[in-house]
Amino acid sequence: MNARTTRTFAAALALTAALALSGCSGDSEPKMAVSGAFMPQPVNDKMAGAFMVIKNNTDAADKLTGVTSPLSDDLQIHETKDQKMQQVQAMDVPANGELRLERGGNHIMFMGLKNTPNVGDKVTVELRFEKAGPVKVELDVKERxxxxQNPKSTAGTAH
Structure with a gap:
C-alpha cells in the first residue's frame, strides 16, 4: 500500500470505530414505538377518544406527559380506575415495557374537536414524553x- 491509501484506510477505520463506540450503527430502534393507534369515528364534534400501545425500548422508565393535535386544542390523558375516568398529568411507560391505551381503560381524550373526522381519515397527534423526544403518530379513524382486540369484529363498546 502507498502512504495515501494507508491514510485513507486508517481514516475509514477510525470513523467506523467512532460510530460503533457512539452507538450510531443506524439500525437502532426508536426509544418509543407506537402500534395499533386508532380513533373511533366521533359521534359529534364535542369529543373523541384515542387508543394505542406505546412500547418503551429503553432501560429507563419514562412518562407520557402530553399530547397535541391539529384536531383539537384540548387533549387530555385519562386514566380509568374503578370504572371512573379522570384526567391525569402524566402516565408511566415502564422501562422495556408498554403503556396500553385501550377502550374501558387508560386513553387520550380530544375535547372540542375542530371538525369531525370520518372512517378512513387519519388524525395526526404528537406524543410528548418526560425523557424521550416527541413522537408523531397517525391515528386511523375506525368505525365507532x-x-x-378483535379487529375483524365490529362489536365493541363505544367510549
Missing amino acids: TYDA
Missing part, C-alpha cells in the same frame, strides 16, 4: 364499534 371497532374493537382493536
Whole structure:
C-alpha cells in the first residue's frame, strides 16, 4: 500500500470505530414505538377518544406527559380506575415495557374537536414524553364499534 491509501484506510477505520463506540450503527430502534393507534369515528364534534400501545425500548422508565393535535386544542390523558375516568398529568411507560391505551381503560381524550373526522381519515397527534423526544403518530379513524382486540369484529363498546 502507498502512504495515501494507508491514510485513507486508517481514516475509514477510525470513523467506523467512532460510530460503533457512539452507538450510531443506524439500525437502532426508536426509544418509543407506537402500534395499533386508532380513533373511533366521533359521534359529534364535542369529543373523541384515542387508543394505542406505546412500547418503551429503553432501560429507563419514562412518562407520557402530553399530547397535541391539529384536531383539537384540548387533549387530555385519562386514566380509568374503578370504572371512573379522570384526567391525569402524566402516565408511566415502564422501562422495556408498554403503556396500553385501550377502550374501558387508560386513553387520550380530544375535547372540542375542530371538525369531525370520518372512517378512513387519519388524525395526526404528537406524543410528548418526560425523557424521550416527541413522537408523531397517525391515528386511523375506525368505525365507532371497532374493537382493536378483535379487529375483524365490529362489536365493541363505544367510549
